[in-house]
Amino acid sequence: MQAQDFRLTPNDEFNHTPSADSNFNESVYVNGFDPQQRSGGWMRIGNRVNEGYAEAQVCLYLPDGRLAVQFQRPDISHNNAFAAGGLSYTVHEPYRHVSMRYQGDLLVLDDPDMLRDARRLFAEAPRTAGLVEFDLTAVSPMHGGEPTRDDQETMYGRDFSFGHFNQHTRTVGRMDIGGEVFSFDSFGWRDHSWGPRFWTNINFYRLFIANFGADRGLMLLKITGRDGVTRRCGVLQFDGDYEDITDLDVYTEWTARKDPKAIRLGVRTAKRAVQLEGEVIQMAPLSNRRKIGEQILSSRIAEGLTMWTWGDRTGIGVTEYIELLEDGQPVGYPL
Amino acid sequence: MADYLLTPADEFTHQPGDERHFNESVYTNAFDHERRFGGWIRLGNRANEAYAELAVCLFLPDGRMACQFLRPSIANNDQFDAGGMSYRVERAHECVVMRYVGEVMLVEDRDWLRQPKLMFERAPRAHCELEWRHTGCSPIYGGAPTRPEQQTMFGRDFSLGHFNQHTAVSSRLRIGDENYDFDGYGWRDHSWGPRLWQNILFDRGFYVSFGPDRGFTLLKIANQDGVVRRAGVLFVDGCYETITDLDVFTAWDEHKDPTAITLTARSASHSAVIHGRVLNCAPLSNRRQIGDVVMNSRIAEAFTEFEWDGRRGYGMTEYVERLHDGVPVAWPL
Numbered sequence: 001m002q003a004q005d006f007r008l009t010p011n012d013e014f015n016h017t018p019s020a021d022s023n024f025n026e027s028v029y030v031n032g033f034d035p036q037q038r039s040g041g042w043m044r045i046g047n048r049v050n051e052g053y054a055e056a057q058v059c060l061y062l063p064d065g066r067l068a069v070q071f072q073r074p075d076i077s078h079n080n081a082f083a084a085g086g087l088s089y090t091v092h093e094p095y096r097h098v099s100m101r102y103q104g105d106l107l108v109l110d111d112p113d114m115l116r117d118a119r120r121l122f123a124e125a126p127r128t129a130g131l132v133e134f135d136l137t138a139v140s141p142m143h144g145g146e147p148t149r150d151d152q153e154t155m156y157g158r159d160f161s162f163g164h165f166n167q168h169t170r171t172v173g174r175m176d177i178g179g180e181v182f183s184f185d186s187f188g189w190r191d192h193s194w195g196p197r198f199w200t201n202i203n204f205y206r207l208f209i210a211n212f213g214a215d216r217g218l219m220l221l222k223i224t225g226r227d228g229v230t231r232r233c234g235v236l237q238f239d240g241d242y243e244d245i246t247d248l249d250v251y252t253e254w255t256a257r258k259d260p261k262a263i264r265l266g267v268r269t270a271k272r273a274v275q276l277e278g279e280v281i282q283m284a285p286l287s288n289r290r291k292i293g294e295q296i297l298s299s300r301i302a303e304g305l306t307m308w309t310w311g312d313r314t315g316i317g318v319t320e321y322i323e324l325l326e327d328g329q330p331v332g333y334p335l
Numbered sequence: 336m337a338d339y340l341l342t343p344a345d346e347f348t349h350q351p352g353d354e355r356h357f358n359e360s361v362y363t364n365a366f367d368h369e370r371r372f373g374g375w376i377r378l379g380n381r382a383n384e385a386y387a388e389l390a391v392c393l394f395l396p397d398g399r400m401a402c403q404f405l406r407p408s409i410a411n412n413d414q415f416d417a418g419g420m421s422y423r424v425e426r427a428h429e430c431v432v433m434r435y436v437g438e439v440m441l442v443e444d445r446d447w448l449r450q451p452k453l454m455f456e457r458a459p460r461a462h463c464e465l466e467w468r469h470t471g472c473s474p475i476y477g478g479a480p481t482r483p484e485q486q487t488m489f490g491r492d493f494s495l496g497h498f499n500q501h502t503a504v505s506s507r508l509r510i511g512d513e514n515y516d517f518d519g520y521g522w523r524d525h526s527w528g529p530r531l532w533q534n535i536l537f538d539r540g541f542y543v544s545f546g547p548d549r550g551f552t553l554l555k556i557a558n559q560d561g562v563v564r565r566a567g568v569l570f571v572d573g574c575y576e577t578i579t580d581l582d583v584f585t586a587w588d589e590h591k592d593p594t595a596i597t598l599t600a601r602s603a604s605h606s607a608v609i610h611g612r613v614l615n616c617a618p619l620s621n622r623r624q625i626g627d628v629v630m631n632s633r634i635a636e637a638f639t640e641f642e643w644d645g646r647r648g649y650g651m652t653e654y655v656e657r658l659h660d661g662v663p664v665a666w667p668l
Contacts, residue, residue, distance in 0.1 A: 249583055250582055266584060273668045275668070335599045
């Protein structure tokens with residue numbers, strides 16, 4: 001993935017005209033994590049205007065191990081803004097400064113495994129009022145955009161997102177959860193995608209996003225399509241610059257529930273070869289279910305708060321394993 | 336395998352190309368899975384340079400190595416027979432016999448191999464008589480590429496034609512007064528085409544047998560362009576399954592030689608998690624002057640015990656890589 005392979009303009013920070021695809025998605029995602037409190041979270045709005053709703057998601061990892069989450073499908077009638085279900089997203093300065101805010105109910109979970117049973121989650125989880133504000137300013141270049149050629153491979157594949165860009169950030173966060181306030185001034189990451197998307201178009205992938213301070217981070221993806229072909233892409237952020245990776249090896253240790261619990265990475269760029277070790281300290285075991293024609297496809301979406309070591313640096317971020325389930329089993333496991 | 340053409344005639348020597356560094360080589364390895372020893376031998380004809388590369392590298396049960404490295408003169412590429420080493424095809428695709436009769440150096444300290452001059456001066460010698468009869472227990476994998484754009488396993492500037500096979504081995508081996516006969520398992524390959532070892536920027540190769548029905552040939556390689564490729568097969572229940580993915584993790588010693596390996600490999604039918612422990616390592620090297628440039632590569636040849644689904648296998652871990660300022664270019668990955 002080279003810069004000339006993608007086109008990006010300041011206008012891409014805002015909403016795009018939807019295509020005719022019924023599953024057109026335009027989404028923004030932000031995260032921020034505090035390595036001292038080992039907490040933080042992510043929020044996402046995905047407009048599915050041609051289906052008349054948005055996916056609105058909040059997933060917060062609290063210092064004491066609880067999760068505070070919300071998942072909604074609020075109605076939307078246009079794709080002119082990112083504002084639905086209590087979530088809103090503002091571009092203050094393209095490429096430099098954005099913010100995301102959520103005001104509304106949060107489900108507070110002592111037991112993250114409640115996320116494995118959505119019906120039970122919404123029926124039984126305690127609720128409280130939440131106000132979450134993440135303010136993100138750039139600490140890295142932008143990465144990605146719209147492909148410039150018809151044959152240009154896109155990061156997640158064209159059936160998951162056509163245009164896509166992302167950036168490491170300084171993230172200042174404030175999470176008010178029923179009067180308990182958690183604040184941090186740390187680092188994070190954001191992305192913005194547009195194009196047709198079914199979550200279940202991903203056969204399986206392993207995605208790693210982390211910050212190691214203002215000048216260092218990673219965004220690494222190993223993805224396998226239904227054709228069995230595996231691709232590796234992403235960047236290391238080093239001394240503030242992005243270096244496209246030329247190779248990536250991933251080794252995962254698993255829990256009894258087949259969620260990732262520890263990760264080893266070997267990463268190569270044109271300039272360096274590095275080894276990293278990650279420990280998942282809190283898991284949000286999410287899922288997605290979609291009926292396509294007569295077929296029901298289910299995917300697991302494991303979202304793990306992860307502490308990383310990269311040489312003498314400690315980092316924090318999110319590990320995301322998405323994969324189809326066949327007979328209830330994740331198709332990429334145990335690799 | 337539509338990507339490659341292989342005929343019984345390919346078991347024998349080929350007409351050399353015009354390239355000065357045309358190579359045609361046969362390599363076999365064999366290991367006793369009970370007593371955990373064995374090794375590999377190789378003969379590489381470089382007819383256009385009028386010599387052969389002869390290598391013997393045996394890992395003995397007591398931790399010593401028995402080695403030989405020679406460059407005997409050859410006049411043609413009509414057979415594999417030089418310096419006391421010979422290779423005979425008894426039945427194409429089914430049975431080959433490789434022999435070596437000659438002197439070996441007994442290496443008690445593997446670091447001697449880092450200083451070949453000292454090793455040749457100091458290492459005690461013994462007479463060696465070796466005969467390995469390899470009987471195929473897998474299909475043959477590879478051949479000559481059928482299309483100009485077809486990627487070859489090691490890259491066209493390392494070998495144009497290449498095939499390999501897992502084998503059962505009947506070994507007769509005598510070193511000095513010691514008898515090391517065994518029946519075990521191994522692997523063999525045969526390559527032809529222009530070859531400079533330095534055309535491999537780096538590779539991690541694993542050539543391992545677990546018995547008559549299981550093994551693997553796994554390779555992660557970057558040629559001069561630096562693009563990393565993964566290739567090879569899992570040998571499962573007697574069948575080869577081409578891999579679709581491979582990840583490699585290595586633990587290293589203070590010399591930057593591998594000490595332990597974790598492999599994850601995927602084929603259309605299987606996902607494999609494989610752990611390896613290096614039992615002994617021969618830290619070899621290759622030096623070549625091309626024009627005014629002298630290029631050095633390290634060739635770490637590690638006898639390795641692997642565990643896969645509760646089964647133990649034995650074979651070779653081979654890390655070839657260029658040295659830049661004396662440091663392997665791909666380390667620490």
